[in-house]
Every structure is written in C-alpha cells, then in structure tokens.
Amino acid sequence: MKESAEKLGIKIHGAYSTPNEHTFYFILESNDFKSVTIFLGPPMLTHNSAKISPVIDLKKPEEYELSYMKGE
Numbered sequence: 356m357k358e359s360a361e362k363l364g365i366k367i368h369g370a371y372s373t374p375n376e377h378t379f380y381f382i383l384e385s386n387d388f389k390s391v392t393i394f395l396g397p398p399m400l401t402h403n404s405a406k407i408s409p410v411i412d413l414k415k416p417e418e419y420e421l422s423y424m425k426g427e
Contacts, residue, residue: 356399363390
C-alpha cells in the first residue's frame with residue numbers, strides 16, 4: 356500500500372480498519388481524484404466497495420476558490 360501511494364503521489368495520513376464490520380478508513384492527501392481512484396482500485400477494492408468523501412481544511416480558506424469560505 357505504501358509503495359503504491361508513493362508512486363501515485365498520495366500521502367497516507369492514516370489507515371484504519373474495523374474488522375467486525377469489514378470496513379477500512381483512509382485519510383489520504385492527493386492533488387487529484389484520479390490517483391485516489393487508482394490507489395483504491397484492484398487489488399484493494401476487488402471484492403469491496405468504497406465511499407470517497409473529499410474534504411477541505413476550513414482553517415485555510417485562502418487555498419480554495421469558494422466565496423462563502425472567504426467571507427464574501
């Protein structure tokens with residue numbers, strides 16, 4: 356997993372599992388969605404499904420072009 360992430364330019368901030376639920380949680384940093392999709396593709400999600408929720412840092416509104424976050 357680490358090698359794959361490095362090749363795709365993804366930084367893994369956290370990787371967690373809930374074994375009883377067969378659920379994995381990843382906190383990833385990437386500059387593009389395509390890399391995350393490839394990272395979570397086979398073999399990782401061959402027999403599983405995923406929900407990907409992009410998030411933004413509310414402490415750094417200047418990094419985003421969203422007027423409501425800049426107080427406009």
